Amino acid sequence: MKGKILDFNKESQSGVISGTDGNRYKLEAANWKGSVAPKAGASVDFSVNGDVAEEIYMDGGQSTGGASKKIAAALFAFFLGAFGAHKFYLGYTKQGVIMLLTFLFGFILLGIPSLVIGVIAFIEFIMYLIKSDDEFEATYVAGNKAWF
Secondary structure, eight states, X not given: OEEEEEEEETTTTEEEEEETTSOEEEEEGGGBOOSSOOOTXXXXXXXXXXXXXXXXXXXXXXXXXXXXXXXXXXXXXXXXXGGTHHHHHTTOHHHHHHHHHHHHHGGGGTTHHHHHHHHHHHHHHHHHHHSOHHHHIIIIIIXXXXXX
């Protein structure tokens, strides 16, 4: 059966899937078969056992949006990376503030910290581009890996 993940809680490793039949099914992480962690809004293909979804796979027919987020994050890292724009875009507010403040106050120390932050942003730009869409999604969006 096809469906869409309505909600997934990372702490409890459970969620809810809305099936194409109009019913809702329990999602347990133990039944997840995909390589990318489940997330709300993803289209899935699964089998049903009562009110529990089993053998849940990401539906290959639809994109999860990882590619568009990857390109946007890479562009932010290249053009505004020293200000931490790519960190803010990916939801890493604390790391974005660290980059922004280090860049702004770095000029007090002859600009060296600002230069280092610029180099870090460029390295992240390259790393975003060389990862596949699925790897990017798993690492930076679902995996919450804030640095490199």
